[in-house]
Structure formats: C-alpha cells, structure tokens
Amino acid sequence: MAGKKGCPDTRDFAGANSGRRSVMTFKSSTDKLLRTLLGFKNLLVTGHELLPRKGVLWLAVKPYKNGACCPHCGRRGKIIKRSRKQVARASRTWRDLPAGGVATAITYSPREITCETHGRVQEDIPWAAKHSRTTLRFDFQMMRLCKVMTQKEAAAQLGVPASTLAEMLHRCVGRYREGHKVRGLKKLGIDEISYKRGHRYLTIVYDLDRSHVVWVGEGKGRKTIDRFFNEVMSAGQRARVEAACCDMSRTYIGAIEDHLPKALLVLDRFHVIKALNESVDEVRKEVWRAASKAERKGLKGLRFIILKNKKNRTRREHKVMAELTHTQRQVARACELKDELSHFWTYSNPSNAEKFLKAWKKRVKLSRIGPLKKFARTLEAHWDGVMASWTGITNAVAEGLNRVIRMAKNRASGYLSTDNFANMIYLIAGDLDLPGQIEAINRPRIIKPLHHQTLCR
Numbered sequence: 001m002a003g004k005k006g007c008p009d010t011r012d013f014a015g016a017n018s019g020r021r022s023v024m025t026f027k028s029s030t031d032k033l034l035r036t037l038l039g040f041k042n043l044l045v046t047g048h049e050l051l052p053r054k055g056v057l058w059l060a061v062k063p064y065k066n067g068a069c070c071p072h073c074g075r076r077g078k079i080i081k082r083s084r085k086q087v088a089r090a091s092r093t094w095r096d097l098p099a100g101g102v103a104t105a106i107t108y109s110p111r112e113i114t115c116e117t118h119g120r121v122q123e124d125i126p127w128a129a130k131h132s133r134t135t136l137r138f139d140f141q142m143m144r145l146c147k148v149m150t151q152k153e154a155a156a157q158l159g160v161p162a163s164t165l166a167e168m169l170h171r172c173v174g175r176y177r178e179g180h181k182v183r184g185l186k187k188l189g190i191d192e193i194s195y196k197r198g199h200r201y202l203t204i205v206y207d208l209d210r211s212h213v214v215w216v217g218e219g220k221g222r223k224t225i226d227r228f229f230n231e232v233m234s235a236g237q238r239a240r241v242e243a244a245c246c247d248m249s250r251t252y253i254g255a256i257e258d259h260l261p262k263a264l265l266v267l268d269r270f271h272v273i274k275a276l277n278e279s280v281d282e283v284r285k286e287v288w289r290a291a292s293k294a295e296r297k298g299l300k301g302l303r304f305i306i307l308k309n310k311k312n313r314t315r316r317e318h319k320v321m322a323e324l325t326h327t328q329r330q331v332a333r334a335c336e337l338k339d340e341l342s343h344f345w346t347y348s349n350p351s352n353a354e355k356f357l358k359a360w361k362k363r364v365k366l367s368r369i370g371p372l373k374k375f376a377r378t379l380e381a382h383w384d385g386v387m388a389s390w391t392g393i394t395n396a397v398a399e400g401l402n403r404v405i406r407m408a409k410n411r412a413s414g415y416l417s418t419d420n421f422a423n424m425i426y427l428i429a430g431d432l433d434l435p436g437q438i439e440a441i442n443r444p445r446i447i448k449p450l451h452h453q454t455l456c457r
C-alpha cells in the first residue's frame with residue numbers, strides 16, 4: 001500500500017506480501033479499513049455511519065499528522081479549548097468522491113488555534129480548499145472528468161445533480177485561476193469563437209509560442225479586446241510583445257496598432273486565404289444571379305471545387321475547371337488568381353515574395369473582377385501585415401485549440417452560459433495546469449491496471 005513510513009496502513013497490509021490469504025488475519029479495524037480503502041492519506045477516520053437507503057456514507061475524520069497548523073504560515077499553533085456545544089457548532093461537512101456506489105461525506109469540527117505570528121485563527125484543513133464544500137480529491141476528479149466528457153455524464157459519475165455541477169466547476173476553476181497573471185507573452189494571437197448558434201461571441205487571446213489560451217472575453221468588439229490590453233497586461237508586458245497575429249478585421253488590427261505599437265502585426269495566412277476565398281465565391285454568386293436556368297445547371301456544385309486547393313482537385317474537377325475557361329471566363333480567371341496567390345508563401349526570400357505579391361496585385365486590378373479588386377484594396381491597406389505573414393507566424397496554433405474548444409462546446413450543448421464556456425476553455429486549453437495545483441497527496445488514488453492472473457492467487 002502506498003503510504004509513508006510509520007503510516008498505519010503500511011503496517012496493516014504487510015501481511016498481504018507474506019502469502020496469507022484470509023482477510024480475517026488482518027488486524028485492521030473497520031475505520032482503518034475504510035481509510036485505506038478510500039485512499040485517505042492526510043486524515044484519520046474516527047467514526048462512520050452508512051445509510052444505504054439514502055445512499056450516503058458519513059465519515060467522521062480528523063487531520064493526520066498535519067493537525068492544528070496555521071493556514072497562513074503552516075506552523076503548529078496552540079489549540080484553544082472548546083465546550084461540547086462549541087465543537088458541535090463548528091462542525092463542517094465536505095463532499096468526497098463517491099465510494100462503492102454511495103455518496104461520501106466527511107465531517108470534522110475545525111479547531112481554533114493561537115499562532116505566534118497570526119494570532120487566533122482556525123486551523124488549516126489539509127483536504128479541502130478554503131471555504132470549499134468539496135474535498136480537493138473531488139475537485140481534481142471533477143476537473144479531470146469535465147475535460148473529457150459531457151458535464152451531464154461527469155455529474156452522473158460523481159453523484160452530483162447535473163444542474164449543480166456547472167456551478168461547482170465554475171467555482172473550482174475560478175478558485176484555481178484566482179490571481180492568475182499573464183506571463184512571458186511574446187507572440188500573441190487574437191481570434192473569436194461563436195456560441196449560442198452564432199448569436200454570441202467570445203474573443204480569445206492565445207500564446208502562440210506555448211500553444212495555450214491566456215484570456216477569454218465576452219463579445220468580439222473593440223471594447224472587449226481593449227479590456228484585455230488595459231486590465232490584464234501591464235505597460236511593461238505590452239512593450240515586450242514581439243508579434244501579434246489576427247485576421248483581417250479592422251477591430252483587432254486597430255487594437256493591436258494602438259496598444260502594441262512596437263509589435264509586428266501579422267495578418268494570419270489562413271485568414272488572408274479565407275478572405276480571398278470569400279471574394280472568389282462572391283464572383284461565382286454574381287454569375288449565378290445573372291445566369292439563366294439552363295446556364296445554372298453548369299454552375300451547380302462549383303463552390304466546392306473553386307474553394308479547394310489546386311493540388312487537391314481530382315482529375316474530374318480539373319476537367320470541370322478547364323471547361324469553365326470557355327463557359328464562365330470570369331469565374332475561371334478569379335479561381336486562377338486565387339490559386340496563384342498560394343505561391344506567395346513558398347518563396348525563400350522576402351523581397352522576391354514582395355515582388356510576386358505586387359505583380360499579383362497588378363494582375364488582379366487588370367482582371368476587372370469586382371470582388372477581387374476589393375480584396376486587392378484590402379491587401380494594399382494591410383500590406384505590411386500580409387508581408388509579415390511570410391515570417392511563418394500564423395494562428396495555426398489557435399486554429400488547433402479552437403477545434404478542441406468547439407468539441408467541448410458541442411459536448412456541453414444544453415446549459416452553456418458564457419461563464420461556463422469561458423471556464424471550459426480555461427480548463428481544456430488554458431495556461432493553468434489546473435490539476436497540477438493539487439498536491440499528489442490530495443489526488444484520488446490511481447487504479448493499477450492488473451491482469452486476471454495477478455488477481456488469482
């Protein structure tokens with residue numbers, strides 16, 4: 001059994017190695033058995049009461065070894081004597097992990113102590129966070145389960161009403177994120193994610209070097225992103241940012257230019273391509289609107305082929321594109337220009353890349369295709385940002401994280417409030433190693449995978 005030297009459970013289970021079979025030979029009291037079975041390492045079980053009908057196991061406990069310590073400095077204090085009434089009044093209950101199909105609650109009446117430095121204080125509770133009504137082991141398990149399954153399923157596993165779990169998780173993540181600061185942010189990415197069927201937005205700030213989310217804010221406007229730069233980052237931190245990556249939206253570009261004047265503004269490569277794709281699609285739509293019924297037949301299913309990368313098109317799709325040059329010249333030309341632009345990121349030196357981009361822009365202007373010309377104007381307006389995308393800094397990390405976040409969003413489906421969604425993002429993609437905050441002694445015991453042969457003696 002895992003346990004420190006001198007810990008009662010090591011002694012009691014020594015018999016298991018000497019080949020004794022019967023459980024009866026163990027000289028363990030029920031309370032010791034309970035303690036070992038439930039894997040408590042920092043508390044002793046002093047009494048228990050099982051109500052199978054109600055599905056509750058109550059355990060009276062007391063701190064093991066670490067009792068009567070000051071919560072501020074950790075030193076032992078002098079215990080203040082209390083009457084029976086006072087003991088009963090101070091009694092508290094914490095929810096622990098369910099054991100054997102019943103909900104487990106532990107009760108203890110924390111004592112008051114006098115600390116030499118901090119005066120009269122309530123002793124530190126080693127198994128739970130301050131003001132928490134759940135044990136640290138419970139918090140750990142809850143966060144672990146919520147990372148990989150729906151909250152409804154996690155609630156069922158933990159024996160908590162589904163409606164309560166969201167609130168518990170919210171409080172738990174909030175507690176571990178308290179006083180959290182952004183550290184060493186050098187390359188940041190900004191993007192938005194929609195939820196509530198595209199009616200609401202969250203702005204997300206990523207650390208592109210370390211691939212995690214550093215901040216989540218409600219809304220996608222300038223006010224939201226301003227809050228991040230003003231409230232979360234200090235002036236010194238802002239000055240140390242080397243590069244910032246975003247899409248072609250005016251809001252984020254404006255915010256980066258204002259708050260991070262020294263940083264390199266990078267327009268994300270994938271967002272540039274996305275904007276270009278949208279304008280090519282606009283050309284197709286224009287043609288579609290003007291086309292007769294017979295002509296529309298030939299235009300069906302084109303969108304998918306046009307937006308595809310040139311090298312990914314099948315032989316049949318290439319044939320369709322070749323036919324298009326005879327029937328719909330404008331669409332074909334727009335598509336050609338779109339395919340050409342991908343060369344921009346393949347150059348080995350920036351001045352050649354810039355030359356290429358200038359020539360490409362000229363060709364677009366000569367093409368007399370409205371939507372593409374509009375794109376070229378946007379390109380001109382953000383020329384430096386697009387050129388910077390050549391440095392290889394992209395929001396690809398953010399895209400990857402967004403995929404994980406979207407998966408979590410789909411899992412949460414029903415009762416997803418803004419706060420809950422933000423917590424979910426911090427939990428699965430944030431920079432805080434939440435379970436890492438809980439000491440090993442307060443984590444649930446890991447079940448060892450054993451083969452059946454090992455179980456047979």
Ligand SMILES: [Zn+2]
Nearest residue numbers: 070073115118
């Ligand atoms: Zn103290």
